[in-house]
Amino acid sequence: MVFFPGELSMELLLVPSEEPSGSGTQKLMCSGWGFNPKIKWLSESEQRSAADNEIRMGEDGHVTLTSHITVTQQEWNEGKVFICEVDDKDLQKTVRKHTSLCTGSL
Numbered sequence: 001m002v003f004f005p006g007e008l009s010m011e012l013l014l015v016p017s018e019e020p021s022g023s024g025t026q027k028l029m030c031s032g033w034g035f036n037p038k039i040k041w042l043s044e045s046e047q048r049s050a051a052d053n054e055i056r057m058g059e060d061g062h063v064t065l066t067s068h069i070t071v072t073q074q075e076w077n078e079g080k081v082f083i084c085e086v087d088d089k090d091l092q093k094t095v096r097k098h099t100s101l102c103t104g105s106l
Helices: 073-075
Strands: 009-015 025-034 035-041 044-046 051-059 063-072 082-088 093-099
Touching: 009 082, 009 093, 025 035, 025 073, 025 082, 025 093, 035 063, 063 073, 063 082
Parallel strands: none
Antiparallel strands: 009 025, 025 063, 035 044, 035 082, 051 063, 082 093
16 A cells, blocks of 8 residues: 555455354454554444554654454354544544445445
8 A cells, every 4th residue: 555644544454264264253454554543443333452453664754553353253244344443643634444244345
C-alpha cells in the first residue's frame, strides 16, 4: 500500500488458514499507516481484543501498525460483521473497514 504524508490509510484482510478446514477459527488482519495509528476491533458494536499487534517504523517516519483477531468459525458462518477502525490523533483522522462472510467484502 502506498502511504502519502499527512494521510491515514489502512488495509483489512482475511488471513488464509494454515490449519485444515473446519479448524474452528478465522483470522483477520488489519494494518494502519500513519504517524501514531491505533487499531480498534469491533463486532456487533462491542470492542474485541486483538490477538497480537506489531509496530514498525518506516524510514520516512511513518508508523505501520498491524493487528490480528481470531474469530470462531461459528461467528464467521453466522455472518457477524467485524470492523477494524484505525485512528491517528496526530493526523486527526479515523478510517474504518468491515468484513463478514455475508458481504464477502473488505
